[in-house]
Amino acid sequence: MALVAPLAAWFYSEPRLTLLIQFASLQFLLSALSTVPQALAYRDMNFRWLAHVEVATIVSSGIATLLLAWNGYGVWALLLGSLLQNFIRTVLLLRRGMPTPMFRREGLRQHLTFGGTITITA
Secondary structure: OOOHHHHHHHHHHOOHHHHHEEEEEHHHHHHHHHHHHHHHHHHHHHHHHHHHHHHHHHHHHHHHHHHHHHHOOOOHHHHHHHHHHHHHHHHHHHHHHHOOOOOOOOOOHHHHHHHHHHHHHO
């Protein structure tokens, strides 16, 4: 998305879009980092903790967005507020911890055989 930003700015005849889109693309990175801890919290049915995370992110980013808008940041207030919300959510979810990947040799043959068969037949 960051690489295509100049094309989108050209399409809409708005050169200021380039930087906005490039900053907005950071959302993808933050979302990717928080996906596994959030899924683990859902799996553990830790909904109270997830609710606290959501309330903390919404309140803090809402206040930041309002302060930025009040100080004249315009559209950047919305974008930075959204990035802050995603950043805070990611940090709080990562505090819960990421699982460490475990690689075991047993069962590897089954996966390679299945994947190889699918690759050859596709």
